[in-house]
Amino acid sequence: MSETHTVTIEPLGREIECRDDQTILDACLRAGVWVPHSCTHGTCATCKVDVLDGDVDHGESSSFALMDFERDEGKTLLCCARPESDVTFEADLDVDEELEVFPVRDFTGTIIELEDIAKDIKRLKIELDDDLGFNAGQYMRVIIPGTDGIDRTWSMANSPTEQRIIEFQVRNVPGGVATDGWLFKDAAVGDELKLSGPYGKFVLRTWEEDKPIVMLGGGTGLAPLASMVKHALEDEAYEGHITLYAGGATAEHLYDVDYFRELEEEYEDQFTFHACTSEEAEGFRHGHVNTVMEEDFKTLSGYQGYMCGSPVMVEACLKSFMGKRLFPRDIFHEDFFNEADKAEGGLNSPLIKR
Numbered sequence: 001m002s003e004t005h006t007v008t009i010e011p012l013g014r015e016i017e018c019r020d021d022q023t024i025l026d027a028c029l030r031a032g033v034w035v036p037h038s039c040t041h042g043t044c045a046t047c048k049v050d051v052l053d054g055d056v057d058h059g060e061s062s063s064f065a066l067m068d069f070e071r072d073e074g075k076t077l078l079c080c081a082r083p084e085s086d087v088t089f090e091a092d093l094d095v096d097e098e099l100e101v102f103p104v105r106d107f108t109g110t111i112i113e114l115e116d117i118a119k120d121i122k123r124l125k126i127e128l129d130d131d132l133g134f135n136a137g138q139y140m141r142v143i144i145p146g147t148d149g150i151d152r153t154w155s156m157a158n159s160p161t162e163q164r165i166i167e168f169q170v171r172n173v174p175g176g177v178a179t180d181g182w183l184f185k186d187a188a189v190g191d192e193l194k195l196s197g198p199y200g201k202f203v204l205r206t207w208e209e210d211k212p213i214v215m216l217g218g219g220t221g222l223a224p225l226a227s228m229v230k231h232a233l234e235d236e237a238y239e240g241h242i243t244l245y246a247g248g249a250t251a252e253h254l255y256d257v258d259y260f261r262e263l264e265e266e267y268e269d270q271f272t273f274h275a276c277t278s279e280e281a282e283g284f285r286h287g288h289v290n291t292v293m294e295e296d297f298k299t300l301s302g303y304q305g306y307m308c309g310s311p312v313m314v315e316a317c318l319k320s321f322m323g324k325r326l327f328p329r330d331i332f333h334e335d336f337f338n339e340a341d342k343a344e345g346g347l348n349s350p351l352i353k354r
């Protein structure tokens with residue numbers, strides 16, 4: 001039987017209860033206390049904190065994200081740490097006051113749509129058993145059917161005003177448990193799923209309307225950016241200008257191009273869209289999203305940059321953004337880490353703000 005411990009969050013001084021089979025991050029987010037986190041799978045190190053008092057089990061923390069000497073110094077990753085006694089930890093809780101915090105909750109969902117939308121990419125629509133409040137850009141953890149509780153993280157591509165039916169856009173990863181082993185194999189409309197959320201700090205900063213935004217999305221890295229664009233334009237949540245670059249290897253790897261081109265026409269003063277392909281293709285900009293963006297802007301001083309995709313793509317985009325004089329504090333990213341990245345230690349670039 002599980003035991004419950006008291007966890008104290010400094011410098012807030014707030015106390016919450018956490019079971020010894022539950023991660024401290026999970027207990028915080030369910031209690032509505034926002035603590036820094038990104039991947040929620042022990043890879044990115046965003047949730048690293050100092051344990052001031054008490055003992056924790058470091059669980060699945062990758063030895064790259066939490067090194068041995070850091071464990072000895074009393075650091076832990078909240079997304080993996082489970083309390084073995086009452087615990088006090090100190091975190092950098094520098095959270096924007098404007099950010100609305102939606103406590104994490106459990107949901108049951110039913111697949112209502114499963115469609116091939118590009119080469120190796122599916123659109124998955126799920127009807128939830130209750131309304132989900134979230135910020136545009138956040139993600140869910142989905143328990144993969146047929147596994148022993150293995151979960152994977154997928155970002156909402158729909159606007160947050162649509163709270164009952166959520167949309168994921170998912171790329172097949174050969175050998176992957178969730179994609180190759182289930183979604184692209186056995187999954188079917190009508191299947192029931194267990195999921196929880198919302199998670200993540202990659203959100204549209206609707207309160208910074210004075211700064212125009214450049215967004216770079218690689219492959220299904222477009223998903224959270226799509227949610228942000230829909231929220232900004234269709235829900236009138238953000239009045240600044242957005243330039244979106246969506247990239248794929250070939251034209252067959254791109255999706256929703258017509259949708260974004262129509263949005264560009266409808267919101268011509270507020271939205272610009274570029275579909276980019278690594279292989280030359282008629283009607284598309286040629287190159288990776290970051291190199292195409294570099295051709296278009298002399299400087300990005302005064303802008304905000306959002307980027308999402310594989311860790312390698314995010315690293316390349318970060319260099320491009322910084323080369324265009326974008327301040328690190330104005331750069332926001334979501335790395336689509338998978339199990340291979342975790343095993344290899346992710347991409348702990350010294351350039352990346354965690």
Ligand SMILES: Cc1cc2nc3c(=O)[nH]c(=O)nc-3n(C[C@H](O)[C@H](O)[C@H](O)COP(=O)(O)OP(=O)(O)OC[C@H]3O[C@@H](n4cnc5c(N)ncnc54)[C@H](O)[C@@H]3O)c2cc1C
Nearest residue numbers: 153154155170171175176177178179220336338339340343
């Ligand atoms: C915050 C966040 C949001 C995300 N949002 C999206 C999204 O919206 N859309 C999307 O498509 N993806 C998204 N991802 C990625 C997603 O979570 C999964 O990683 C992806 O769907 C692959 O899952 P999988 O179970 O199929 O592959 P995995 O089982 O994770 O396997 C991935 C690859 O790693 C290999 N592998 C497995 N274990 C090991 C090991 N121990 N050592 C070396 N190699 C190994 C596998 O063979 C496979 O090739 C997101 C990731 C994060 C962190």
Ligand code: FES
Nearest residue numbers: 038040044045079
């Ligand atoms: S959120 Fe804990 S390591 Fe990424």
